[in-house]
Amino acid sequence: MYAMAVLMAVIILAPFAWLVISSISSPADLVSSHVHWLPERPTLERYRQIFTSASGGDNVAGDFRVAMLNSLIVAGSTTVISLVLGCLGGYAFARLRFPFRRTTLMSFLAIYMLPPIALVIPLYLALSGLGLLDTKLGLIVTYCSLVTPFCLWTMSNYFLSLPPELEEAARVDGCSRFGALVRVVLPLARPAILATAMFGFLLAWDEFLYSLIFTSTTNSKTIPVAIAEFTGKFSSDFGLVAAGGVLAALPPVLLALVFQRFIVGGLTAGAVKG
Incomplete structure (x- = not known):
């Protein structure tokens, strides 16, 4: 073994x-x-270029540093928004009974299963109409459409694994439904929340297609697009590509190391009822 x-x-x-x-x-x-x-x-010359070179023009090393900040802003904001919506919506689907509840939940899953290329044209037209092309806000809105269904399904299944008697006891003691969610359910769901946040962050951090199509300047490009631009028309700096890959892999690796025990617990806790 x-x-x-x-x-x-x-x-x-x-x-x-x-x-x-x-x-x-x-x-x-x-x-x-x-x-x-x-x-x-x-x-270590390539790392020095990335962290000290000026951005703009044809300096892809300096542009990569800006892309790292863009990716952190976009992926972090997407994760926070999607996680909040996923927790509130997942709790509603798990505990409340309303018309078309199952149909609505299945529609979120169907949207999540669609290939990204199928949504490029409608998303492009929507962002163009809203004036959000080539902006970080436009990418955040786009990524939320991908990450939110994932968070919704994950948190809904986890809330179903928690015994409803705990919330009922809290409501008997005077808590509202929202108070029971905040004070009882969410603390118990911390492993699932951290695991969902981790995978949601990775979905937004690694996304390439939408970032490539919806951005055109350094102000909003993310890391996957910046790494792709290391390959020129007539030559490629393989060492710079490797340095960019190392830096791009560091945030997910560090997050996984810090929240490792919560991620494992979040993946396995939903398998046991009560």
């Missing part, structure tokens, strides 16, 4: 290790016909 765990760890971590090695390798090492497992002349 331990041998298989080590083998799986090596398989999963090897590409990331090679990404780090490539990001500090010299151009000669990267294009050499012989594989260099360790760079002969390691350099």
